[in-house]
Amino acid sequence: MIDQENGVFPAVCPLDCPDTCGLLLHKENGRIVKVAGNPDHPITKGAICNKVRNMAERVYHPERLQYPMRRVGAKGEGKFERISWDEAIDEITGKFKSVSETYGSESILPYSFYGNMGILGVDGMDRRFFNALGASMLEQTICNAAGNTGWKYTMGANRGTLPEDTEHADLIVIWGGNIVSTNMHQVVLAEKARKKGAQIVVIDVHRNRTAQWGDWFIPLYPGTDSALALGLMNVLFEQGLTDEAFMQKYTVGHEALRDHVRSYTPERVARITGVPETDIVKLAELYGKAQAAHIHIGNGLQHHDNGGMNVRSVACLPAITGQWLKRGGGAVRTNSYASTNSDALERPELRSNPEPRVVNMNRIGEALLEAEQPIRAMMVYCSNPLVVAPDTERVERGFAREDLFTVVHDLFMTDTAKYADILLPAKSSFEATDLYTSYWHQYVHLQEPVIAPVGESKSNVELFSLLGLAMGYDPEIFGETPEQMIAGALTDTGNPYMNGVTLEALQEHRFVKLDMAPHASYLEQLPTPSGKIELFSEAMAERGLPPLPTYRALVEGYDGEHPAGPDDVHPLMFLSPPNHNFLNSSFANTEKHQRMEKMPMLQIHPEDAARRNIQDSDAVVVWNERGRIELTAKVSEAMLPGTVISQGLWWDGSGRKQRVNSLTSNRLSDMGNGATFFSATVEVKRQ
Ligand code: SF4
Known part of the structure; x- marks a missing residue:
């Protein structure tokens, strides 16, 4: 493909998005001129989002890094000089060796996430390198750790309703996820269900695009999702809308749960959540009487102090109503049916320190500034921690260390990148070979290079291969080609869903469906300690967590029972969910995507605005003890009073401080050591 100047070539979207769309890249004179959806893809069927339709602008952006560079200015200033790859590799390996010898190899830390979802690049050659080096390990819990943990305590594995089944539901509840912006093909499937009469309910703190699209929007106070789920369970048990036979056969703890939820009366839950009592009863009745009710659990409710419990509580609803046996019923958090042979990819045996120091990525600022054993060297790839990590001001102070x-x-x-000592140009996904799985649908994709590398850029695999060989590590391991790595990753996965997914099949078809035969007996073999859905969890009790779903108020935040008082200096809850045209911090620097988003805004309720004499379009300052940012006010009734919202991870603008994570906390969630981005309080004033 790379050698053909003109044509249309298959590809896959590399972004951290559940849809993992099949793409077609149109090439003229060796350049991509159009990015379109692949109509032959069974799930995404040719539709793609605006972000990626405009991907060519990102690939050929004039500011793309072209060659390796060495810092010549102050840290953060962004001044660099060109060097060769040989010089860059020499400097990096020389420094890593001297740091290892002087301070120990665990003084070196990789920092990465899924800026590009290619498995070889972020869970492959890079892991081999840091294993051989004996570096500290990064606990990668910035995204869905809390929710996944809460779900797993209940269901055992991150597996739920299959996307294409959801069109058979007659009730779809979108809970805490702005899927119009972040999972557009679920919207397409829900529309099919709606045409057959399904009702779409959206539960969220924000009247976002999804809430506007749904049939019934239920706003609630941030972080009170668990209370709402418990209130719904109260009504379901009280009204006999539960499925006793299902609970007997497939769950443990239903009698304890029945007693436990008696205290979550609609009246009490209404007070906590801000959802009217009548709406709680109405929703419970709608859910309990639905033929097939599907709950789509988004990312929003898990980014809280109580995020794991929020997801666990919602996950109990289909279990007490037997929805798992209905086609289209059930729930989904993420669908991790695919997996690879991670030992073959990562080569853990290369590590001479099998229990290295682990640094939580949400606490990178603290780790850089306060770790007992200081971090002396870092390697950042597929991530932009100065924008995406919580408590950004502290992160920046850490990166500024001389x-x-x-x-x-x-x-x-x-x-x-402005804080790098050595800055290296990365290939886009369309310039490299890699393997992609979806955390929503059941297709595995192969990407092969469609265009020549831009400038002297290299893929992660190439970079870590060069580094490994320069360090003198085993050439058989560090000299493997991407194809050899993929073949290894797909061999002996120990996962029956991966039957038939081979390098050869991928090379022939570009994407291959998982073998979903084991899904038929999913409920019979849940990987929980009891083998059943755990409404009561001994494992949670052993870890000091409430074994039954339980509402706990936020560490930082308010609810209807504990509202902000006159002594609260930061009386507003601040939430920073995704916007429509960026993906985390990607695309925040491309003009077309910026234009589509206009500017970083703060949505504030008219009552909160009036109290502060703030008008629409006023420049405002938003602050708390962690930081201070400048935004433009949008007075709106899209949230309940007391909540302010800024969408999108903007980079700092020309002289304007606008990184929302300056205000977020590095506290960890109740489960999974996850991020608590949305449990933050602030004050706002006119600039
Ligand atoms: S970002 Fe998501 S919806 Fe957009 S093209 Fe990529 S996978 Fe598809």
């Missing part, structure tokens, strides 16, 4: 050696591998001069 004694810290930092390497950044990226497509652009991000806010983080």
Whole structure:
């Protein structure tokens, strides 16, 4: 494909989005001129989002990094000089060796996430390198750790309703996820269900695009999702809308749960959540009487102090109503049916320190500034922590340390890249070979290079292969081609869903469906300790967590029972969900995507605005003890009073501080050591 100047070539979207769309890249004179959806893809069927329709602008952006560079200005200033790849590899390996010898190899830390979802690049050659080096490990819990943990305590594995089944539901509840912006093909499937009469209910703190599209929007106070789920259970048990036979056969703890939820009366839950008592009863009745009710659990409710419990509580609803046996019924958090042979990919045996120091990525600022054993060198790739990590001001102070050696591998001069000592140009996904799975649908994709590398850019696999060989590590392991790595990753996966997914099949078809035969007996073999759905969890009790779903108020935040008082200096809850045209911090630097989003805004309720004499379009300052940012006010009734919202992870603008994570906390969630982005309080004033 790479050698053909003109034509249309298959590809896959590399972004951290559940849809994992099949793409077609149109090439003229060796350049991509159009990015379109692949109509032959069974799930995404040719439709793609605006973000990626405009992907060519990102690939050929004039500010794409073209060659390796060495910092010549102050940290953060963004001044660099060109160097060769040989010089870059020499400097990095020389520094890593000297840091290892002087301070120990665990003084080196990789920092990465899924800026590009290619498995070889972020769970492959990079892991081999840091294993061989004996570096500290990164606990990668910035995204869905809390929710996944809460779900797993209940269901055992991150598996739920299959996307295409959801069109058979007659009630679809979208809970805490703005799927119009973040999972557009679920919207398409829900529309099919709606045409057959299904009702779509949206539960969220924000009247976002999804809430506007749904039939019934139920706003609630941030972080009170667990209370609402418990209130619904109260009504379902009270009214006999539960499925006793299902609970007997497939669950443990239903009698304890029945007693436990008696205290979550609609009246009490209405007070906590801000949802009217009548709506709680109405929703419970709608859910309990539905033929097939599907709950789509988004990311929003898990990014709280109580995020794991929020998801666990919602996950109990289909279990007490027997919805798992209905076609289209049930729930989904993420669908992780696919998996690879991670030992073959990561080569853990290369590590001489099998229990290295682990640094939680949500606490990178604290780790850089306060770790007992200081971090002396960092390598950042597929992530932009100065924008995406919580408590950004602290993160920035950490990266500014003069004694810290930092390497950044990226497509652009991000806010983080400005702090690099060595800055390396990364290939886009369309320039490299990699393997992609979806965390929503059941197709595995192969991407092969469609265009030549831009400038001297290299993929993660190429970079870590070069570094490994330069360090003198085993050439058989560090000299593997991407194809050899994929073949290894797909061999002996121990996962029956992966039967038939081979390199050869992928090379022939570009995407291959998982073998879903084991799904038929999913409920019979749940990987929980009891083998059943655990409404009561001994494992949680052993870890000091409430074994039954239980509402706990936020560490930082308010609810209807504990509202902000006159002594609260930061009386507003601040939430920073995704916008429509960026994906985390990606696309925040491309003009077309910026234009589509206009500017970073703060949505504030008219009552809160009036109290502060704030008018629409006023420049406002938003602050708390962690930081201070400047936004433009949008007075709106899209949230309940007391909540303010800024969508999108903007980079710092020309002289304007606008990174929302300056205000978010690095506290960890109740389960899974996840991020608590949405449990933050602030005050606002006119600038
Ligand atoms: S970001 Fe999501 S919806 Fe957009 S093209 Fe990629 S996978 Fe599809």
